[in-house]
Amino acid sequence: MKSRIIWLVVVFAAMAGFYYTTIKPLLQPTTPRLNRRIIREFQTPDLLIPQVSPPEVTIPTISLPPVRLPAFIVSERRELTPGSPVVPIQDRATIDFSFGAPVVRAQTEDQAAMDKALKEMNEAVKDITFEPKEKK
Numbered sequence: 646m647k648s649r650i651i652w653l654v655v656v657f658a659a660m661a662g663f664y665y666t667t668i669k670p671l672l673q674p675t676t677p678r679l680n681r682r683i684i685r686e687f688q689t690p691d692l693l694i695p696q697v698s699p700p701e702v703t704i705p706t707i708s709l710p711p712v713r714l715p716a717f718i719v720s721e722r723r724e725l726t727p728g729s730p731v732v733p734i735q736d737r738a739t740i741d742f743s744f745g746a747p748v749v750r751a752q753t754e755d756q757a758a759m760d761k762a763l764k765e766m767n768e769a770v771k772d773i774t775f776e777p778k779e780k781k
Contacts, residue, residue, distance in 0.1 A: 732747040735749060735751070737751060738755075739751075739755045
């Protein structure tokens, strides 16, 4: 038990010595070592400060260059012919785009899911009615 107390005292003494020799001198300002004779003899000359007019700043206006539309906006629009869809629409079939290209599938699981969704939609909107607008 005595050795622990002794070591504790040694550590605190080392910390106090470190503080008083390194940290405390840094916290106290030091007096500058100046040659007082040079300070007494040195006099700044009287200088006249010239009057300077304030600077005149002008900001030039820059006109924008003429706008040229990119070629893809100006080119004529190409539309698909109305009678030829990319993927033919088929009843009782689903179109799967998960592979990056349209794939038409007709499976019984898909048909059951579509029938269930149709029943849910019909059930959800069966009580909805729209009143005619009043004329003002």
